[in-house]
Amino acid sequence: MKEKINGISKAAIAAFPHTIPIAFAWFFLGLSYGLLMSTKGFSVWYTALMATVIFAGSLEFVTVNLLLGVFNPILAFLIALMVNARFLFYGLAMLTKYNGTGKKKWYLVFGLTDETFAVNSSAQIPDGMSRGWFYFFVTFFSHCYWVLSSVLGSLIGPHLPFSTRGIDFVLTAMFVTIFLDEWLKHKRYSSAVVGVLVSLICLIIFGKDSFLIPTMLGMLVIFTMMYWHKKRHNSLPTTEVPCETTDIHSSQEDSQ
Amino acid sequence: MTMTLIQSLIVIAAAALGTMVTRFLPFLAFPESKPIPPFIIYLGKVLPLAVMGMLVVYSLRATPVTSGSHGIPELIALISLVLVHLKWRNMLVSMATGTVLYMVLIQTIFA
Numbered sequence: 001m002k003e004k005i006n007g008i009s010k011a012a013i014a015a016f017p018h019t020i021p022i023a024f025a026w027f028f029l030g031l032s033y034g035l036l037m038s039t040k041g042f043s044v045w046y047t048a049l050m051a052t053v054i055f056a057g058s059l060e061f062v063t064v065n066l067l068l069g070v071f072n073p074i075l076a077f078l079i080a081l082m083v084n085a086r087f088l089f090y091g092l093a094m095l096t097k098y099n100g101t102g103k104k105k106w107y108l109v110f111g112l113t114d115e116t117f118a119v120n121s122s123a124q125i126p127d128g129m130s131r132g133w134f135y136f137f138v139t140f141f142s143h144c145y146w147v148l149s150s151v152l153g154s155l156i157g158p159h160l161p162f163s164t165r166g167i168d169f170v171l172t173a174m175f176v177t178i179f180l181d182e183w184l185k186h187k188r189y190s191s192a193v194v195g196v197l198v199s200l201i202c203l204i205i206f207g208k209d210s211f212l213i214p215t216m217l218g219m220l221v222i223f224t225m226m227y228w229h230k231k232r233h234n235s236l237p238t239t240e241v242p243c244e245t246t247d248i249h250s251s252q253e254d255s256q
Numbered sequence: 257m258t259m260t261l262i263q264s265l266i267v268i269a270a271a272a273l274g275t276m277v278t279r280f281l282p283f284l285a286f287p288e289s290k291p292i293p294p295f296i297i298y299l300g301k302v303l304p305l306a307v308m309g310m311l312v313v314y315s316l317r318a319t320p321v322t323s324g325s326h327g328i329p330e331l332i333a334l335i336s337l338v339l340v341h342l343k344w345r346n347m348l349v350s351m352a353t354g355t356v357l358y359m360v361l362i363q364t365i366f367a
Contacts, residue, residue, distance in 0.1 A: 021351050046264070053272040063271045071263045073270035080274025086307075087275070091282030092296065093303040099288045112279045114311055121304040166359035169333065172315040173354035176334055177347050179308040184345075191302035195309025208317040212310070219306055227298050 011133035018123055019141040022115045025170040026142065027149045029057055034153020040064055044154045051150040055143060056113060059083045086212055090117040097121065101132030108132075111139035115174070122178050194222050325366045333358035 030051070037047040042064075050060050059080055066076050090112050097120065098108050108120075120135050183192050198218040202211040259267070286292050292300075319327040337354030344350070 017348070020348060024355075046268075050268055050271075053268065054275055056275050059271060059275060063268065066267055066271070067259065067264050071259050071267065073266045076267045076270040077274040080271045081278060084275050084278040086310075087278035088281060089303060089307050091279060092299050093307060095282060095286055095292060095296065095300050098283070105283070109279050109283050110276070114314075118308060118311065122308075166362045167355070169330075169358040170351060170355040172312070172330070173333070173337055173351040173358075175308060175311040175315050176337060176354070177341055177350045179305070179312050180338060180341055180350075181345070181347060182305050182308060186305065188302065188305050191306040192309050194302075195306030196313060198306075199310045199313035203313055203317055211317070212314065215310055219303075219310070223299060223302055223306075224295075226302075227295055230298075 007130055008133050011130050012137045014126060014129060015134050015137035016141065018119045019138055019145070021170055021174045022119070022142045023145045025115070025168065025174070026057075026145045028167045030146050030149025031153035033057065033060055034150040034155070036061065036064055037150075038154045040068060042067070042154075044151055047150050047154040048147060051147045052143075054080075055111060055146060056080075056084055056087075057146070082213070086114075086216065087112055089216055090114075090121075093117070093121060097131070098135065101135065104132045104136045108135050108139055111143055113142070115171070116142050118175060118178050122182050190226070191223075194219060194226075198222065325362070329358055329361040329366050332361060 033051070034044075034047050037050075038044070046067075050063060054060050054063065062079060062083060063076065066072070066079070091109065094108075094112065094117065098105050101108060116139050119138050123134065123138070125131055125134050179192070183189070199211070199215045202215040202218060205211070206214050286296060316327075316330060319330050321327045333354045336357055337350050340353045341347075341350035
């Protein structure tokens with residue numbers, strides 16, 4: 001029992017530094033969400049409830065407006081599906097990582113956000129440490145930051161004494177750093193290039209408010225083609241294959 | 257507020273439920289008790305980095321490239337971040353460099 005508690009606190013201590021950028025980013029994001037809620041006349045309880053059960057920043061900003069409009073829960077449900085469709089992808093990417101973590105798995109899945117996904121998918125967990133507890137604490141700390149900062153924003157928002165202009169850039173900085181770090185470590189160049197190129201092309205074609213869903217469909221199509229291509233070459237080893245593509249695939253396999 | 261308490265709670269529940277569907281669906285579709293199809297395993301390997309690339313683009317989607325600051329503060333901050341990361345490979349230091357530099361730039365030179 002004592003050993004177990006020891007292991008759990010070790011995982012908490014290891015997880016904490018990974019959540020520092022999330023704490024910074026969400027502190028200010030949560031403040032502005034709480035502030036928005038309070039200026040629209042919602043009590044702190046609404047703010048806390050939404051932060052706890054929805055736990056998806058952009059959707060909560062949208063839900064504020066839904067609450068001020070006509071009563072339409074089906075619309076709220078559909079908007080939630082569309083705004084958060086990217087979580088489907090995070091789930092697919094985290095299937096094997098979150099499997100085998102016991103009951104905690106359902107909390108990890110509940111707490112999948114852009115940021116917890118980014119941290120948990122890339123974190124290198126020390127040998128002998130419980131994967132499940134590490135992921136749990138990354139998720140739990142982040143959840144706390146979000147709820148607490150929202151509540152704080154709802155209570156003191158208008159009296160903030162300093163300029164925070166540009167602080168939200170910490171999220172961009174975090175995604176770029178993790179992207180770069182993963183790129184350097186795993187050398188899985190083809191999937192990195194697919195992700196960036198498809199996103200950029202869709203951003204140009206569909207605009208900033210609706211490019212995520214086309215991007216995900218585009219990536220699915222390309223990865224399906226790459227998978228077939230790889231499978232065909234693997235099952236026919238004697239066939240001559242263009243050397244560029246085999247290089248990419250073999251380097252991918254080495255790193256996996 | 258035009259809605260009653262019960263109505264607002266239902267709207268919040270609906271939004272939460274929609275979000276839950278997007279999070280839980282992959283895990284319900286591919287439960288631990290059954291082997292995961294090879295194609296899905298393949299996706300699990302290639303998607304993280306691709307999605308991270310998507311998040312980079314997503315978080316920069318509102319950058320004014322053709323107007324205002326032309327995205328110069330973003331560019332300077334990110335180039336510095338990359339250089340610092342290549343040199344020291346410390347995630348927190350790299351992120352802090354990029355963020356602080358960006359905040360200083362848009363509050364001073366590009367204000």
